[in-house]
Amino acid sequence: MFQPDREAMPVAQLRAHQLASLQDMVARQYERVPAYQRKFDEQGLKPDDLKTLADLARFPFTRKTDLRDNYPTGLCAVPRSELRRLHASSGTTGKPTVVGYDRNDLDIFNEVVARSLYASGARPGMVFHNAYGYGLFTGGLGLDGGGQRLGLNTVPVSGGGTDKQVQLIQDLEPEVISVTPSYALVLGEALKKAGMRPEDISLKYALLGAEPWSDKTRREIEEKLGVKACNIYGLSEVIGPGVSNEDVNEQNGSYIWEDHFYPEIVDPETGELLPDGEYGVLVLSSMTRTAMPILRYWTGDITCLMPGESPSGRTSRRMAQIRGRSDDLIILRGVNVYPTQLEAVLTGMGQTSPHYHVVLTRTGLMDDLTLQVETESESPALQKEIQKQIKAQVGVSVHCELHVPGSLPRSEGGKLKRVTDLRAER
Numbered sequence: 001m002f003q004p005d006r007e008a009m010p011v012a013q014l015r016a017h018q019l020a021s022l023q024d025m026v027a028r029q030y031e032r033v034p035a036y037q038r039k040f041d042e043q044g045l046k047p048d049d050l051k052t053l054a055d056l057a058r059f060p061f062t063r064k065t066d067l068r069d070n071y072p073t074g075l076c077a078v079p080r081s082e083l084r085r086l087h088a089s090s091g092t093t094g095k096p097t098v099v100g101y102d103r104n105d106l107d108i109f110n111e112v113v114a115r116s117l118y119a120s121g122a123r124p125g126m127v128f129h130n131a132y133g134y135g136l137f138t139g140g141l142g143l144d145g146g147g148q149r150l151g152l153n154t155v156p157v158s159g160g161g162t163d164k165q166v167q168l169i170q171d172l173e174p175e176v177i178s179v180t181p182s183y184a185l186v187l188g189e190a191l192k193k194a195g196m197r198p199e200d201i202s203l204k205y206a207l208l209g210a211e212p213w214s215d216k217t218r219r220e221i222e223e224k225l226g227v228k229a230c231n232i233y234g235l236s237e238v239i240g241p242g243v244s245n246e247d248v249n250e251q252n253g254s255y256i257w258e259d260h261f262y263p264e265i266v267d268p269e270t271g272e273l274l275p276d277g278e279y280g281v282l283v284l285s286s287m288t289r290t291a292m293p294i295l296r297y298w299t300g301d302i303t304c305l306m307p308g309e310s311p312s313g314r315t316s317r318r319m320a321q322i323r324g325r326s327d328d329l330i331i332l333r334g335v336n337v338y339p340t341q342l343e344a345v346l347t348g349m350g351q352t353s354p355h356y357h358v359v360l361t362r363t364g365l366m367d368d369l370t371l372q373v374e375t376e377s378e379s380p381a382l383q384k385e386i387q388k389q390i391k392a393q394v395g396v397s398v399h400c401e402l403h404v405p406g407s408l409p410r411s412e413g414g415k416l417k418r419v420t421d422l423r424a425e426r
């Protein structure tokens with residue numbers, strides 16, 4: 001489902017559509033959602049103050065705490081009777097955040113996921129193994145709805161149950177899979193154990209997302225599963241999966257479906273807008289949603305908008321792979337480190353498996369990072385080499401621990417927690 005009238009709209013027309021949609025959204029928010037009205041009033045803003053796209057920067061951010069403060073559905077702009085689905089994401093503490101969808105929102109959700117599947121290589125009639133969790137998490141039902149919209153034969157496997165996944169892949173011969181990258185690696189190992197070589201596996205295209213992953217991990221998954229793998233990005237507060245997706249012929253930046261989601265990149269400290277090409281926090285507005293439109297949502301995800309023409313003819317801007325979340329940032333003796341940077345060094349060295357885990361501890365005032373890595377060899381030379389490469393490429397001294405293959409935590413079907421922080425426990 002390539003929609004040239006939407007995906008390749010002339011830029012001037014796209015910007016006009018975005019301005020009109022944003023104006024319509026803030027008017028609805030002001031009129032129907034007391035929490036937004038209060039925020040606008042506090043800043044002396046009226047919906048009419050949004051006269052150009054540049055004016056958007058004057059409007060307040062929405063943060064996760066706003067969803068919590070208005071739990072469960074206080075940010076909804078339609079009567080409860082019009083809601084058709086609720087999703088929720090479980091935070092690490094306290095109440096989950098709840099997101100409401102009406103018929104229009106579910107329609108948008110299906111459309112952007114169908115576009116994402118198509119951009120990743122899926123075509124009507126293909127068998128689609130959907131290994132994202134079904135339930136309150138937006139991954140399972142989100143990919144399912146898009147699969148139906150595109151005309152795929154969807155197998156709703158959900159996450160976990162690795163043996164069952166392997167059997168279904170062998171028996172139903174899907175061409176398309178959607179799964180977290182960490183669980184894709186687990187499936188790759190399990191298929192190998194079951195005696196399948198990559199060329200025997202029917203899969204051709206994979207949509208990977210819901211957690212940060214590197215290009216090196218992409219190559220590893222592509223080799224293990226015999227697929228072309230594309231990034232799919234999204235978050236529940238904005239819609240779910242399908243905010244942006246790579247093109248299978250490029251695999252170079254994810255096209256943001258800008259007719260529905262307006263992106264900004266801001267400085268994590270000051271909230272000021274940053275130019276294209278500079279890394280900062282991604283802020284998204286879901287302009288066309290009706291049940292729970294969200295204004296300038298602070299995703300916490302660190303990325304940049306990629307400058308330059310798009311080779312595919314699409315006019316939407318592309319975002320680079322997410323480096324991490326601003327809350328995953330480890331500040332180690334003053335140096336900013338994201339786990340994905342460590343992953344890139346490890347996978348680049350080629351002698352270790354892509355399974356790793358980070359443990360943070362504190363001795364006195366000093367923070368220490370232990371990088372646990374799986375490797376066939378227990379050679380002290382390799383351990384030293386990893387430490388040396390990380391110092392050279394990331395700029396921090398870490399302690400590396402070598403572990404035997406299969407011993408570090410694996411994804412059990414969903415997102416994998418990469419960092420154990422023991423600093424507060426001392």
Ligand code: DLL
Binds near residue numbers: 132138237241299322
């Ligand atoms: O993870 C939606 C999703 C499902 C996306 C399936 C892709 C595939 P949440 O549970 O609300 O929604 O988590 C959203 O996950 O803010 C990012 O930190 C992270 N995330 C999502 N996609 C990617 C990605 C879903 N492609 C949070 N790369 C987001 C890096 C991602 N991080």
